[in-house]
Amino acid sequence: MSGLLSKIWMEVRWPVLWFSLGLCAIMGLLTALLPKVLGNIHTMFDKMPMVKPLITALLGVDPGDQMSSQLSQAFLWVHPTVLTLIWAHEVMYCSRMPAGEIDRGTADFLLCLPVSRWKVFMAETIGWLLSGICILAFGYAGHLTASLTVQPEMRLSVSHTMMVMANLAAVYLAVGSFAFFLSSLSDRRGRAIGVIFAIMLASFLLNFLAQFQDWAKSASWLSVMEYYRPAIIIQTGMFPRFDIGVLLCIASTFWIASGVTFRMRSICTV
Amino acid sequence: MSVIAAKDLCRTYGSRRGISDVNLTINAGEIFGFLGPNGAGKSTTIRILMGLLRASSGTARIFGQDCWSDGSTIRQDVGYVAGDVRLYSWLTTRRGLSMISKIHGRDLLPNGLKLAERFRLEPDLVVRKMSRGNRQKVALVLALAHSPRIVILDEPTSGLDPLMQDTLMMCLRELASEGRTVMFSSHTLSEVETLCDRIAIVRDGQIVEDSKLIDLKAQAPRQIVVTLQEQQRASDIQWPSCVDLKFEPSSSPAQYSSTIALMVPPSLRHRTCILELLGTSTPFMQWAAAQNFADVVIGSPALEVLFRRYYAE
Numbered sequence: 001m002s003g004l005l006s007k008i009w010m011e012v013r014w015p016v017l018w019f020s021l022g023l024c025a026i027m028g029l030l031t032a033l034l035p036k037v038l039g040n041i042h043t044m045f046d047k048m049p050m051v052k053p054l055i056t057a058l059l060g061v062d063p064g065d066q067m068s069s070q071l072s073q074a075f076l077w078v079h080p081t082v083l084t085l086i087w088a089h090e091v092m093y094c095s096r097m098p099a100g101e102i103d104r105g106t107a108d109f110l111l112c113l114p115v116s117r118w119k120v121f122m123a124e125t126i127g128w129l130l131s132g133i134c135i136l137a138f139g140y141a142g143h144l145t146a147s148l149t150v151q152p153e154m155r156l157s158v159s160h161t162m163m164v165m166a167n168l169a170a171v172y173l174a175v176g177s178f179a180f181f182l183s184s185l186s187d188r189r190g191r192a193i194g195v196i197f198a199i200m201l202a203s204f205l206l207n208f209l210a211q212f213q214d215w216a217k218s219a220s221w222l223s224v225m226e227y228y229r230p231a232i233i234i235q236t237g238m239f240p241r242f243d244i245g246v247l248l249c250i251a252s253t254f255w256i257a258s259g260v261t262f263r264m265r266s267i268c269t270v
Numbered sequence: 271m272s273v274i275a276a277k278d279l280c281r282t283y284g285s286r287r288g289i290s291d292v293n294l295t296i297n298a299g300e301i302f303g304f305l306g307p308n309g310a311g312k313s314t315t316i317r318i319l320m321g322l323l324r325a326s327s328g329t330a331r332i333f334g335q336d337c338w339s340d341g342s343t344i345r346q347d348v349g350y351v352a353g354d355v356r357l358y359s360w361l362t363t364r365r366g367l368s369m370i371s372k373i374h375g376r377d378l379l380p381n382g383l384k385l386a387e388r389f390r391l392e393p394d395l396v397v398r399k400m401s402r403g404n405r406q407k408v409a410l411v412l413a414l415a416h417s418p419r420i421v422i423l424d425e426p427t428s429g430l431d432p433l434m435q436d437t438l439m440m441c442l443r444e445l446a447s448e449g450r451t452v453m454f455s456s457h458t459l460s461e462v463e464t465l466c467d468r469i470a471i472v473r474d475g476q477i478v479e480d481s482k483l484i485d486l487k488a489q490a491p492r493q494i495v496v497t498l499q500e501q502q503r504a505s506d507i508q509w510p511s512c513v514d515l516k517f518e519p520s521s522s523p524a525q526y527s528s529t530i531a532l533m534v535p536p537s538l539r540h541r542t543c544i545l546e547l548l549g550t551s552t553p554f555m556q557w558a559a560a561q562n563f564a565d566v567v568i569g570s571p572a573l574e575v576l577f578r579r580y581y582a583e
Contacts, residue, residue: 003372010360105356109409112320112352113373114345266323268283269354 004115004123012093016131019089023135024142026085030076031146035154038072057208060229073156074231076143077164086168087175089135090128091196094179097124098262100189105269117263125255128180132172140165160237164230167240170247171228175200177254184261187268200224224250273298273420273451274319279328281314288314289475292328296453296468298419301446303466303483304455307581311475312455313353316424319453320350332420346374349413353424353455355406359398363391366412374416382415388437402429410438414445421445422453427461439465459574471580478580490571494545494554497565504543510557513545 058078101107147155179196186192207225209216227243274296281288289311296302317323321341330337332344367382389407406429427435471479
């Protein structure tokens, strides 16, 4: 296993570092700026009426005419840049194997080593989890550092932050395992990435359209954002057991399915 | 004792043919040549043996174990180089050896570095800066470093210069002399001819010939150039049934289209007969000894002609 992990380390260390630093910077910046920007959100709602449904869709609750300090902190955790960075990392990571390996022809070398495909998959999973921990930790560090610059009453409590991060980690697991699953079905990494991004975008749009369309509302359970509501966690202070449970079920189902698919499939690089 | 055994092996790619009813047995210590044109099914067979592809039907076994379900155990003792070698751009020979050492659970660095030296490979040069031939060498070093009992090479000489091809051949012969088995796939006849003990010819996904090289050579035609005495006439000679008179002797050199005939001095061309000999040369030699010819040159068996026949059929 250590041989495989060293191979993963060689491949992903720089991207993970850049994504981590990027998330750290973005979350720090957003933590410092959002309270100021969202303090005058009602003027933006007046000028650009479309912004409100978008924020409602992202937060999962109606922000009203004024954003409370709590809601403005919640917005940090659903900000499209934050989600895009995290998802981009895991889509890039999880599509590496087997789709990426087959695509660049290195699957022959990797899979002809005396290791079972389960072991290869487990090593990839460990790398994925560790890189996720690293990226989220960097993001949290950026948030924590920048929160020192905001007024104490605008800061989120550690317990609330941890609950939101647990929910975000569950989203990370669900999206990543889904990406693993699509990768395990594909021979082309570009195609796998395209499909994953398309589905994530559709999930995002569905969540947005659910604010206006009944059909979208009835189908919103299909959107991953339906199970990630930092604003509600912050408002109620309740641990999102159900949402995390659903996300973990999705994650474990797709993770097992991708492992089985990878184990059973023929690898054809020619 | 057979170390590789394939029985009624079939593999299709959707509606496309891969291989059908491939039966193979390779014994320990054998250098087995797997010969066929591009797309004949060589790589498909090898990929099934390596557990990369699942056979549609039939069985593939190495050391008596199933290549698909027991692949990781089998691969402990197999070295493999793929047809189109692709390696990680960050890989160096040393990093690769260190990585496979961890996977094999023993230090393969000393042996690997010796091989790298033999193949004149810089151990710390990254793959992205390497030529195709050097990448091939890295793949060979990584495949041979753990001294596998079976070496499976899919067109391994592509990209290697002739000197390195010789080094590889020497390495493989040494492995075979130690009782290790080599399966060598190629579409180049000459390299298979110089290396292998036994050859299987694949065509359209099926094995059309599986024989020892010596037996194949016996089947292959030989070209014989006979120079007659001045008083001898080709038409008067009762040629034995084992030969096929390819060209009638003539005073016109234009009729001698083969290279051999053109190499004959012009003064002798009208007295030169080019024959094709099928089967063993012993009866012909016995017959020729009694004929009082000016000269007889017997060429080596032309396996290429035989293979061309298989491919053309």
